[in-house]
Amino acid sequence: MNDINVKERKDSSKGKKAQAAKAYGVDESSKPPVQQAELFETYMPLVRSIVARIKINLPPHIDEQDLHSVGITGLIAALKKYDPAQKKSFGSYAAMRIRGSILDELRRMDWMPRNARTNFKKLRATIEEVEQRLGRPATEEEIRAELGLNRKEYDQLMAETRPVSFLPLDNAAAGGDDGEGADLYEVIPDDNVVPVTSKMEKDEVTRLVAERINQLPETPRKVLAMYYFQDMRLAEIAEVFGLTESRICQIHSQAIISLRSYITSVMHK
Numbered sequence: 001m002n003d004i005n006v007k008e009r010k011d012s013s014k015g016k017k018a019q020a021a022k023a024y025g026v027d028e029s030s031k032p033p034v035q036q037a038e039l040f041e042t043y044m045p046l047v048r049s050i051v052a053r054i055k056i057n058l059p060p061h062i063d064e065q066d067l068h069s070v071g072i073t074g075l076i077a078a079l080k081k082y083d084p085a086q087k088k089s090f091g092s093y094a095a096m097r098i099r100g101s102i103l104d105e106l107r108r109m110d111w112m113p114r115n116a117r118t119n120f121k122k123l124r125a126t127i128e129e130v131e132q133r134l135g136r137p138a139t140e141e142e143i144r145a146e147l148g149l150n151r152k153e154y155d156q157l158m159a160e161t162r163p164v165s166f167l168p169l170d171n172a173a174a175g176g177d178d179g180e181g182a183d184l185y186e187v188i189p190d191d192n193v194v195p196v197t198s199k200m201e202k203d204e205v206t207r208l209v210a211e212r213i214n215q216l217p218e219t220p221r222k223v224l225a226m227y228y229f230q231d232m233r234l235a236e237i238a239e240v241f242g243l244t245e246s247r248i249c250q251i252h253s254q255a256i257i258s259l260r261s262y263i264t265s266v267m268h269k
Contacts, residue, residue, distance in 0.1 A: 036079050043094050047071040050098050054106075057163045062111055067102050074101030112163065120161040123147075127254070128261035137216050137258050158250045165253035205263060212262045220255035223248060 051067045078097040082090055123143075130138040130146050138146075144154045213221055219241070226232040226240070234252070238245045 039090070040075065040079060043075055043091070044072075046091070046094060047075055047098055050095065051102065054099070054102055058106075058111065059113070059163070062106075062109075067105070070101050070105045071098045074098035077101070116160050116164075119157060120164045123157060123161055124257050124261055127257050128265060131258060131261060132265060137212070137220075137255075137262075139217070140254060143254070155246075155250065158253050159246070162249055162253050165256040208263055208266055209259055212259050216255055216258070220251050223251050224255055227252060 047068060048071075051064060051071050055062065055064045055067060074097040075094055078090070078094040081097075082093050084090075086093075126146050127138060127143055130142055134142070140154070144151070147154070147157075149157065213224060216224070223237055223241075226237045227234065232240075234245050234248050238248045241248065
């Protein structure tokens with residue numbers, strides 16, 4: 001894994017998008033069609049990037065082209081409603097609208113099989129119970145023991161519930177600053193968490209997430225940092241650790257479920 005190449009790729013992408021966004025902001029009041037068209041073409045790869053990142057964690061029956069069409073709708077909405085006065089980069093705003101449109105469509109489709117939802121809720125409840133008893137993040141071995149599963153059975157359970165750990169079950173949140181990577185805050189909310197309705201509440205959740213991440217063992221802590229803050233792909237992270245991509249997915253999933261359980265317990269107090 002070459003960190004320099006990853007950085008160069010991100011910097012080049014940011015540069016092109018920054019130029020287009022700057023041009024668009026010259027006269028926001030009139031929103032010239034030419035500038036809109038330029039920005040639309042510049043950010044089409046962002047749609048493809050977000051769709052690909054979401055699709056890889058979804059069941060095979062979800063059509064990628066359908067998600068792409070919905071993502072384009074989100075980009076068009078971003079072009080129409082973006083306000084530079086809010087001091088939010090167009091890339092971040094567009095990513096939020098694109099991802100939000102796709103997640104809204106997935107919720108409408110009720111994409112997750114019922115048995116997978118049931119198993120995920122059982123897994124989440126188990127992790128929450130074990131961690132509350134221990135007063136710290138649980139290890140995989142401790143969770144498997146509580147569930148009464150061997151390694152193979154646990155791997156199968158984690159593979160089945162994997163999509164839920166990469167996608168929020170309720171509402172979309174803002175994307176990362178570069179508009180491409182997933183946002184860690186974005187995957188934390190789920191049906192059991194008290195709705196976050198103000199900046200103060202979101203700041204509190206962010207603080208709790210950071211606090212809990214620092215308590216995680218070294219490997220899951222680094223996996224989350226690489227995936228959410230360094231915008232590395234799962235395959236790239238797997239190369240760094242010398243593990244399979246599926247194993248990295250499993251480490252990620254357990255860490256996210258742990259974070260969700262922790263946030264849920266604190267917010268419900």
